[in-house]
Amino acid sequence: MLKFILRRIGLLLLTMFLVSVIVFGVTEAAPGNIARNVLGAYITPEQEKSFLAQMGLDRPIYQRYFFWLVGNDWLARRRIGMPLKQIRTEKGFLEWWAVEPDGTLIRWKLEGDNLIAIRKYADGRLEQQEDNGRWRVRAPNEELARLRGLRGEIEGDTRLLEEDRAALLSRLDVIIGVLESVTSEQEMLSALAGPEKELDAFIDPNATRLEEGLLGAAPELARDEIYEALVIYRNLSVGATMSIPPQQMANKMNRAATVVAKIDEELAKQLTDAQNAFQVGNVDVAMETLTPIMPALEAQSASYIHFVDALQGADFFAAEKALREMADPEKTPLDSAHAALLGRQLGKAGGVLRKISPGFKALSDASTALTKGEIETARAKLQEAADHMAQVARGLRMTELARLAKVQRTFWGVDTNNRAVLWERGGTRVSWQMIEMGMRRIRGGAVEYLPLQRGLLRGDPGVSVRTYRPVGETLMLRLRNSLVLAAIAFVVVMPLALVLGLIAGLNEGKPIDRILSIFGLVTTVTPEFVSGIFLILIFAYWLKLVPGATVFGEKAPWERPDMLILPVATLTLVELGYVLRMTRASMSDVMRAPYIRTAFLKGLPYWRIVLKHAVRNALIAPITVIMLHVNWLVGGIVIVEAIFGYPGLGKYLLEAALFKDFNAIEAGAMVLVTLAVGTQLLADIAYTFLNPRIRYQ
Numbered sequence: 300m301l302k303f304i305l306r307r308i309g310l311l312l313l314t315m316f317l318v319s320v321i322v323f324g325v326t327e328a329a330p331g332n333i334a335r336n337v338l339g340a341y342i343t344p345e346q347e348k349s350f351l352a353q354m355g356l357d358r359p360i361y362q363r364y365f366f367w368l369v370g371n372d373w374l375a376r377r378r379i380g381m382p383l384k385q386i387r388t389e390k391g392f393l394e395w396w397a398v399e400p401d402g403t404l405i406r407w408k409l410e411g412d413n414l415i416a417i418r419k420y421a422d423g424r425l426e427q428q429e430d431n432g433r434w435r436v437r438a439p440n441e442e443l444a445r446l447r448g449l450r451g452e453i454e455g456d457t458r459l460l461e462e463d464r465a466a467l468l469s470r471l472d473v474i475i476g477v478l479e480s481v482t483s484e485q486e487m488l489s490a491l492a493g494p495e496k497e498l499d500a501f502i503d504p505n506a507t508r509l510e511e512g513l514l515g516a517a518p519e520l521a522r523d524e525i526y527e528a529l530v531i532y533r534n535l536s537v538g539a540t541m542s543i544p545p546q547q548m549a550n551k552m553n554r555a556a557t558v559v560a561k562i563d564e565e566l567a568k569q570l571t572d573a574q575n576a577f578q579v580g581n582v583d584v585a586m587e588t589l590t591p592i593m594p595a596l597e598a599q600s601a602s603y604i605h606f607v608d609a610l611q612g613a614d615f616f617a618a619e620k621a622l623r624e625m626a627d628p629e630k631t632p633l634d635s636a637h638a639a640l641l642g643r644q645l646g647k648a649g650g651v652l653r654k655i656s657p658g659f660k661a662l663s664d665a666s667t668a669l670t671k672g673e674i675e676t677a678r679a680k681l682q683e684a685a686d687h688m689a690q691v692a693r694g695l696r697m698t699e700l701a702r703l704a705k706v707q708r709t710f711w712g713v714d715t716n717n718r719a720v721l722w723e724r725g726g727t728r729v730s731w732q733m734i735e736m737g738m739r740r741i742r743g744g745a746v747e748y749l750p751l752q753r754g755l756l757r758g759d760p761g762v763s764v765r766t767y768r769p770v771g772e773t774l775m776l777r778l779r780n781s782l783v784l785a786a787i788a789f790v791v792v793m794p795l796a797l798v799l800g801l802i803a804g805l806n807e808g809k810p811i812d813r814i815l816s817i818f819g820l821v822t823t824v825t826p827e828f829v830s831g832i833f834l835i836l837i838f839a840y841w842l843k844l845v846p847g848a849t850v851f852g853e854k855a856p857w858e859r860p861d862m863l864i865l866p867v868a869t870l871t872l873v874e875l876g877y878v879l880r881m882t883r884a885s886m887s888d889v890m891r892a893p894y895i896r897t898a899f900l901k902g903l904p905y906w907r908i909v910l911k912h913a914v915r916n917a918l919i920a921p922i923t924v925i926m927l928h929v930n931w932l933v934g935g936i937v938i939v940e941a942i943f944g945y946p947g948l949g950k951y952l953l954e955a956a957l958f959k960d961f962n963a964i965e966a967g968a969m970v971l972v973t974l975a976v977g978t979q980l981l982a983d984i985a986y987t988f989l990n991p992r993i994r995y996q
Contacts, residue, residue, distance in 0.1 A: 304980065311976040315969055319755075322968045323364050326961045333764055333959045353718070354764055355750040367761055367965065370754030375719035378711045378749075381405075385753065393769055395717045395751045406713040409744060412724050414710060434708035434724055436484055442706050443478040446471060449703055456696070458616055463697055467501060470494050471704045478706065491706055501701035503694050510613070510695055512655035517610035519651055523644055525600050526607060528555035528570070532593045535586055548585075549577035558643070559596070562636045566592055602631050603644045615692035619685050626681035633674050642669030642677075658687035713751070717762070721747035755969070761962035765955065770966045774951070778970060781936065781947035783856045787863060788870035793925055796875050797918070800882025804917065805909065807887050816883065819876035831869040831942040838865060849945045866943045870936060881924050886917040 333356065334347040342350070351357045355366070372395075376383050381397040384404065388394060396404035396419060404419040407430065416430035436442065450471055453464055473494040481487045503509070521527070531548050556570035569592050576585035597604065602625040609617035624630045625641065633641065642665075649663030665680035708724040723746045753759035760770045803815040822830070839847030849862045856863060889895065890913055898908045937949035944950075948967060955963035 303983075307976065307980045307983075311973065314976060315972050318968055318972050319368070319965055320364070322965055323360070323367070323961065326959060326964055327360050329959060331957075331959045336958050337764065353716075353745075353748050353750075355748060356764075366752065366754065367962065368755050370752055370757055370759065371719075371749055372751055372753060375713075375749050375751055378721075379713065379719060380711070383713065383751070385751075393717070395713055397713045406715060407710075407722075408715050409722050414712075414722065414724070417715070433710050433712070435710065436487060437707045437709045437723070439478055439487070439706075443475065446475050446478070446704065446706075449700070450475070453700055456700075459693060459696065463501075463693070467498075467697070467700055467704065470497050474704060474706060487706075495705050498701045498704055502698045506695055506698040509656060509691065513610055513615065513652070513691075514613060516651045516655060517607060520607045520648055521611065523603075523607070523647065524551070524554040524558045525596065525640065525644070526604060527551045529593065529597050529600065529604060532586075532589050532597075535582065536590075545577045545580045545582060545585075548582075549574045552577060552585075558640075562639050566596065599637050599640055600644070603641060603648075606648075615688060615695060619688040619692055622681055622685035622688055626678045626685060628678070633669070633677070635672075638669045638672070638674065638677075642666045645669065645681075656687070656691060658690070659684060661687065709746070714745070717751050719749040719751055720745040755966070760966035760969070763955070763960050763963050765958045765960045765963070770962045774948070774963070774966050774970065777946060777948045777951040780856050780945065781940075781949060784863065784866055784870070784936070784940075784945065784947060788867050788874065791867060792871045792874045793878065795871075796878035797882050797921060799875075800879040800921065801886050801914065801917070803879065803883040804886025804890065807883075807890070812883070815879060819879040819883075822872045822876035823880065825872070827869060827873050827936075827938040828942055830872045831865070831939060834865050834868055835942075847943070849943045862943075866939055866945055869939050869942070873939075878921060878924060882917070882921045885921060886913065889913045889917040892916075 332347075333354070334342060334350040338346065338350060348357070355363065358366075372383050372385075379397055381399070383395060384398050385393055385395050386404070396406050399405050399418075402421070406417050408415050408417065414430045414433060415427055418426045418428075420426070450468065453459075453467055453471070456464065459467075474491060477487060477490045477494070481490055521530075528551055531551060552570050552574035556567045556574060559570060560567035569588055573585045573588040576582070576588060602621050605624065606618055606621035609615070609621055631637075631641075645662050646666035649659060649661075649666055652659035653663060661680045661684035665677040665684065668674075668677035668680060710722050710724075712720060712722065714720045722744070750762065752761050758771065760774070762768065763770050763773065766773065799815055799819075803812045803819075806812045835847040838844050845864045846862050847865065849856075849859075849866065895908060895913060898912055936947065937953045939945065940947045940950035941953065948970070952964065952967040954960075955967065
């Protein structure tokens with residue numbers, strides 16, 4: 300028996316490994332996008348890329364599987380150069396910290412270009428202070444090559460003022476000279492301090508706010524009715540896939556038609572025809588209607604479209620050029636229709652951009668002038684707005700070049716989100732920081748992420764990408780809930796099904812057998828969602844005897860037994876018929892067996908034949924079915940849990956699968972494999988008590 304059990308344990312481990320590999324591969328290949336599931340359908344490619352990097356999902360699949368299995372804290376420890384420790388806070392959260400030589404826990408965050416150390420002492424006290432001494436020069440030879448290339452770029456940048464370009468080059472030459480002549484890192488850092496501090500004079504402290512404001516305003520300006528209609532036409536004309544349904548396209552065409560109706564009624568009518576075609580899903584007919592009219596509409600809004608496109612692409616010099624085109628009579632002739640349309644667009648742009656920089660009030664003034672028919676005044680205001688945009692663009696460019704001219708530093712540490720992070724200081728790299736409502740664009744930040752985990756083999760299946768909570772803790776709570784529900788259903792249904800099955804089998808062909816068989820067939824073929832809803836309607840909605848949903852909050856299921864009645868009843872109806880019919884068939888076969896006939900011929904009492912000889916052998920097949928259904932009861936009751944809102948394992952895995960939450964899916968699969976193999980082992984052991992002839996070697 301011991302050898303048999305050990306073989307089964309070995310089979311369990313092998314099965315878990317194979318299932319984990321298959322599930323990992325299937326989850327990777329399955330359709331869906333984790334980043335869009337978490338952040339919404341309208342995230343940009345840059346945001347998606349940043350999110351995948353922060354979650355460690357940009358790494359090769361074999362590496363992610365290896366980290367999931369054995370952990371990666373050992374790799375992070377080597378890169379950081381300090382021991383790592385995972386602790387549990389007073390609120391129950393798990394946190395990773397690096398450990399200093401004196402035992403103090405430490406991790407870091409980046410504020411601008413400053414590295415901030417967060418120390419946690421033995422008494423629980425937290426302390427924050429600058430820790431910029433940990434920065435290290437990133438590959439001096441590579442930096443030297445990069446800065447020489449940057450020098451050539453600055454020399455050829457004609458958009459800068461000559462005096463600004465000369466001042467930048469003089470500081471950059473000093474920095475290049477330091478890298479060429481100094482080899483000691485400490486001496487290098489000391490020699491770089493002076494010229495890099497001088498570069499700070501070229502950095503506008505408001506540059507980040509200003510740039511983020513302009514980039515944040517671009518999507519709002521792009522919600523212009525004409526612009527949105529033109530974007531739809533552009534994409535469809537080149538065969539691009541649209542992420543919005545035809546109904547939304549119809550709505551956007553309707554908005555554009557409403558605006559154009561005040562300028563050109565015939566054009567508005569054709570836009571309405573296109574709207575009607577989109578409304579019924581006929582995109583081809585809509586495109587036939589739009590093709591003759593959209594080039595003319597695009598020509599009327601060309602300069603404004605170029606302006607919005609430039610802002611969205613963070614090309615502020617191109618935005619300046621677009622404003623000058625609007626002010627140029629040759630490139631933007633302003634007839635009454637065009638002036639009305641442009642005036643409306645500039646009014647919105649001015650209202651948005653003047654909040655970012657007062658100089659953009661000139662756009663609002665240009666809009667007012669166009670409304671009054673004062674074309675020349677409007678052109679003068681557009682020139683004024685273009686001059687201000689040129690000043691903004693040069694300031695942002697100088698800030699960018701001054702940051703790039705500094706020697707870049709790097710540092711590996713543990714951040715406040717339980718990741719080993721390679722931070723970069725210097726340069727103009729843009730990254731995205733996850734916040735409660737999505738992602739926020741920031742300067743600098745991390746260039747590499749390694750989400751820390753101990754690995755499944757050490758009891759850590761990772762963190763859910765959906766809830767950011769440890770999968771192990773949530774999974775155990777959900778498993779407990781499912782086990783409670785399954786155990787109650789098992790205790791109710793299995794003895795009842797066995798007894799009814801034995802009664803039916805002993806009375807084969809009699810009315811009671813027919814009644815029980817039909818009852819079992821009806822409950823077996825009735826789907827769970829039908830029987831569950833039926834019970835809710837009768838006992839919760841009409842009779843109002845028990846709750847129709849399971850809302851436990853922080854309570855354990857057994858604290859609200861009234862909420863368990865309907866889920867247990869639904870499971871009982873599903874399982875009762877199947878086990879009943881299986882037991883009936885097994886009992887009927889046994890009662891026709893030769894040894895049973897022999898027992899009758901010997902004159903043994905009927906009750907003794909049934910209880911002593913028939914029942915034990917008749918239960919072998921039902922026991923197999925019952926053990927198989929234990930696994931189903933725990934992991935396969937998704938429908939029942941979904942109907943009643945029961946917070947169990949099945950519902951948890953369903954939500955994880957829909958979300959592509961691979962850590963949760965993998966951990967759940969391991970639990971189900973363990974249950975499947977474990978229950979079969981119990982069934983095999985039970986056979987030896989039911990039939991003494993069965994022995995395992």
